[in-house]
Amino acid sequence: EPEVTQTPSHQVTQMGQEVILRCVPISNHLYFYWYRQILGQKVEFLVSFYNNEISEKSEIFDDQFSVERPDGSNFTLKIRSTKLEDSAMYFCASSEGQGLSPLHFGNGTRLTVT
Amino acid sequence: AQKITQTQPGMFVQEKEAVTLDCTYDTSDPSYGLFWYKQPSSGEMIFLIYQGSYDQQNATEGRYSLNFQKARKSANLVISASQLGDSAMYFCAMRGAGRRALTFGSGTRLQVQP
Numbered sequence: 001e002p003e004v005t006q007t008p009s010h011q012v013t014q015m016g017q018e019v020i021l022r023c024v025p026i027s028n029h030l031y032f033y034w035y036r037q038i039l040g041q042k043v044e045f046l047v048s049f050y051n052n053e054i055s056e057k058s059e060i061f062d063d064q065f066s067v068e069r070p071d072g073s074n075f076t077l078k079i080r081s082t083k084l085e086d087s088a089m090y091f092c093a094s095s096e097g098q099g100l101s102p103l104h105f106g107n108g109t110r111l112t113v114t
Numbered sequence: 115a116q117k118i119t120q121t122q123p124g125m126f127v128q129e130k131e132a133v134t135l136d137c138t139y140d141t142s143d144p145s146y147g148l149f150w151y152k153q154p155s156s157g158e159m160i161f162l163i164y165q166g167s168y169d170q171q172n173a174t175e176g177r178y179s180l181n182f183q184k185a186r187k188s189a190n191l192v193i194s195a196s197q198l199g200d201s202a203m204y205f206c207a208m209r210g211a212g213r214r215a216l217t218f219g220s221g222t223r224l225q226v227q228p
Contacts, residue, residue, distance in 0.1 A: 042219075048214035055214050093216075100146075100211055104161055105161070106158075
């Protein structure tokens, strides 16, 4: 069964450094997302991406964050200058459609900012 | 605005018994989808089951079924014949038909006891 893949599974970085989290969505899916989950807390929406542009973003997704689909398969999340509070599990997801289509999540990247 | 409420932070069930995990929701969208995800201790988010707001029948997927009561705005997950491997965090989520963002509840931690 096709799946969303994320790399790396763990990333440790120092405060102020840039990180790029990578994702390969399911190949026939058109909608891509990033979510995060701070340890023990809710899963929070960051951003959705469709047709090579951001279609929706939350208030968490400020100027420090950006997303890109550099080629036909990868979807990346960049955090320009990491803060301690960016430590979380970051999930990439994709779906065939919006609204009534389920999201399929990757296994996540655990980001630790020291 | 959309809101998902899961009132059971933790649940215990004996192996081979059935268990119901509660989920209530609130939305102004006339058409929406309801989803359940499982998050084992390893951290990945696994899609379990989906119910559309206009679906006449309750969704079923193997040992999972969704008890959808539209008038009560509830979408409870029923797991039949619990197995030790069902021990995990379970999240209820929803999104409107025209929306991108999936809104999650706070989750219920299920522990299956031998």
